[in-house]
Amino acid sequence: MKKILNDPEHYVAEMLEGLCAAHPEYYKQVGPQGRVIVLPNAPIKGKVGIVTGGGSGHLPIFTGYVGKGLLDAAAIGDVFCSPTADQIAEAMRQANSGAGVLRLYGNYGGDVMNFDMAGEMVEMEGIESTTVLVADDVASAPLEEMDKRRGTGGLVYAFKIAGAKADGHADLEEVTRVAQKAADACRSIGMALTPCTVPQAGKPGFEIGEDEMEMGMGIHGEPGVWRGKLKKADMIAAEMLELILADKPLKKGDRVSVLVNSLGATPSEELYISYRFIKSQLDKMGIEIVMPLIDRYATSMEMTGMTLTICLLDDELEHLLKAPCDCAFWKVGCYE
Amino acid sequence: MKKILNDPEHYVAEMLEGLCAAHPEYYKQVGPQGRVIVLPNAPIKGKVGIVTGGGSGHLPIFTGYVGKGLLDAAAIGDVFCSPTADQIAEAMRQANSGAGVLRLYGNYGGDVMNFDMAGEMVEMEGIESTTVLVADDVASAPLEEMDKRRGTGGLVYAFKIAGAKADGHADLEEVTRVAQKAADACRSIGMALTPCTVPQAGKPGFEIGEDEMEMGMGIHGEPGVWRGKLKKADMIAAEMLELILADKPLKKGDRVSVLVNSLGATPSEELYISYRFIKSQLDKMGIEIVMPLIDRYATSMEMTGMTLTICLLDDELEHLLKAPCDCAFWKVGCYE
Amino acid sequence: MSIFSKLLVIVHSGKSDAMSSGFTTEKLIQTINIMAAKMVKSSEELNQLDNLIGDGDIGITMKNGFRAMQEKTAQFPEDVGSAFMMCAQAFTSSRASSFATLFATGLMAAAKETKGMTEVPYNQIPKLLDAAIEKMALRGKSNLGDKTVLDEMAAIRGAIREAESDQSLIETVDNAAEKALHDFKNRPCRQGRARIFGDRTIGIDDPGMVVIRLLVQSLRDAEK
């Protein structure tokens, strides 16, 4: 295991300690086992709180997106493990100013159960809350079973758009509505070239041949659509785009944002090579790209591979996407 | 070679095409073979132009730091190869508004020769220029031969600080002075766990055992101080800090910025684990950390490893470091 | 006669006995200890199984979860409901995973049913099991037949109902547990991480079902 770490048991604790020490203006560590990260000035009076959570190992997701115009709190589990219900409940308490809390997270079984349980726990304390699940990975279930799909790059758009809406002091119903709208607007697909290693496991999560790739693989190494010889960048991008467009057709004149996201080891250079092709295809179709995101937004530690997300915009979503936000990993526009 | 690319011969061209297509507000592609990337509104009237250059494969370095409050133009070579003198000369022409041009780049033999040659070329055209070399890697030569050291993370501080100075419309002499001051204020050291592959070479740049690390390794895989068994994160950080402090002692009350930089594959989680320890050590010494930078600022594609840079600040450098800047990879503060 | 056997005997016969008229906190602790030993021993095997169609952690979950419960037993109150609640809390807070959450959900259901009781009549045990299955299904948004922990628990519940005699009860339950595993082996998992593997889960035991099967086995072995 080629990782820079101390005891694998302390991986998450030390990571969070470093994160909060580096950026105290964005992240405050509280809650059971210190697994709740909250905006230092939360809860913000009159503002709907947005809470997320999930496993560690995906920075900037989840914790990293706690910030202005983004999330108010996140509950963070071990690497690739859900946070516990009481951690999530504490994140919700921290985020609640009385205006209610949106639970906004990815559709993974363990997370759903714990977020539901947490919701029930704080409900008894009088905290009103709603849920929006991001389930954007088209490779994880067919269209008929959309509700079984897992969440991936779409989380980034949902965080940004819901965060901007809450920033404007919309009420819980409105924030929930746009969060759901953003989640519904996104489709994603991933591909991987090499696995990553969960520190506590000590060995790679899967094996794959020296000349192989897997199309449609999930961010924890969940099996995808096919595994075979590594293809050329343009072929890969073309297929990813095709899989997304088959699921959510786009037409001339549509405006979309595109997220070309590295799973960790894949360098920016390769993301730009891929983006180049994706843009050329969308150009041909008469589809306009707005605010493309090309970097590491949702990773699996040192996994090699990338995900592509397309978010279909309308005026409302575009406006919210372009609104200011500020966290250690992502800044849009300016707060003044 | 597990890379997402088309023809290795077109790696750099396609990468630049994607970069400029994604962020036309920051990057315009001009010059011989399209290897000059320039701010769309350059040259900026009355402003000293800052030009850098170097090999591809290090994003955000070099091209990525063309932006407001940063660089005006960059000449970019093949992966790990210097740009040509005529590309550099063209970058200088593009950046020159008449206020002169600072050539600010890393101390690598090939680059120095080509920047010198370019300087001579444009001198005949009446473009005034100066040179500041960043040579911050303490592992690459002993203190007595400082001028032989290569440039690494210190480039980021030099770009930021010189860029802010030029942004304030200081003259060439002043911009050159603070650039040199920033370069002198930085010390860096790297370590690597796995190599990266130059696309045109098709195979990893070096070999290293499954349980080995190399301390002091350069960003192109240049040999370091020692190679041996992979140590724990805190031991690695302690040794890196020690090597830097032996070269540039710090005292109680000093203010520094710290850059913990991933070479590519090493995830943010591990950077934060390392930062945690570095901060605790500096805290003990009574040294204050200002604006820590913890991310991928200077990479070697998919290499696993990290570099540590310490930049000793005075009021002037701190002020310039915190001044606004804006490029696709790094935003500080706000332009309004 | 072991606690478990006695428990099952009495559950089945529907009559309480003078010596041990019900399930107490003390008996809960004994049960936990028996099961904990089995989970520690089987941890690696369970991880390996979960690794085939999941993330390879269910063994850690069970080991940590039972250890966390054991650490709390000294503070267990006489109130069986509160003791069950402490079990649930210990189990979830040790480590979040689908199974931990489901298991804790089941324990909470039992807690609700037994709140305020220092002795739970054995014949109420089937009710606890029913409550647990119901709440766990709600929590997991899953149905019987999805090849999950629920199917194994339902099989046990069924065996208790149908056992022909008091003496054969533990054997019947144990056989039912084994049979359910076998019956589901060649069906696909339709919940949790395993779902995504689809037909590749055919021929592989569901890790959650195996956990329950092992817990039953630990009680049967303790009786021998």
Add this chain to the structure above:
Amino acid sequence: MSIFSKLLVIVHSGKSDAMSSGFTTEKLIQTINIMAAKMVKSSEELNQLDNLIGDGDIGITMKNGFRAMQEKTAQFPEDVGSAFMMCAQAFTSSRASSFATLFATGLMAAAKETKGMTEVPYNQIPKLLDAAIEKMALRGKSNLGDKTVLDEMAAIRGAIREAESDQSLIETVDNAAEKALHDFKNRPCRQGRARIFGDRTIGIDDPGMVVIRLLVQSLRDAEK
């Protein structure tokens, strides 16, 4: 008699001959073609050598550089100086690397010396070589003895000066080239990427020196 041999003979004797009174653009093209073939053939071997103590690209540099020059030969003007200048430009613009820049610097020095001449008297060749070495040393901020291309060129320059007869000149130069390589083999590289490898470069030929040695060899072989 080959061009190169004739060139050396005349350089050495200091007298020009009627048939071929000097070095012309045409002869430059012939020389480039001979050398280009050698560089194409040796490209992989040179890369491997550079890989030991550098970045493994000097073979590509030379192959591409000579090909770039060949692509320009059709447009070479009669003015030898301008032709040399076009060589320098072709060489640098094809690919930047230390060696390409140094080689181009040398070609530019030659260009300056021969500007406006359609025929360069052979006896001026040593002057061109001197100018190239001087400018290259300035460009590389390096000294003789650093185990670089400069040392190989200096050895050749020295051999021309000391050759005992016209006929033996090409042999003398070739031997000197070989000897210089041998003499420096067990010294450490003090410039370029190789410098960082320090004493590990002892026992390994400097790639830049080997390039020059191969170029000389190609001319000697062409004469046979």
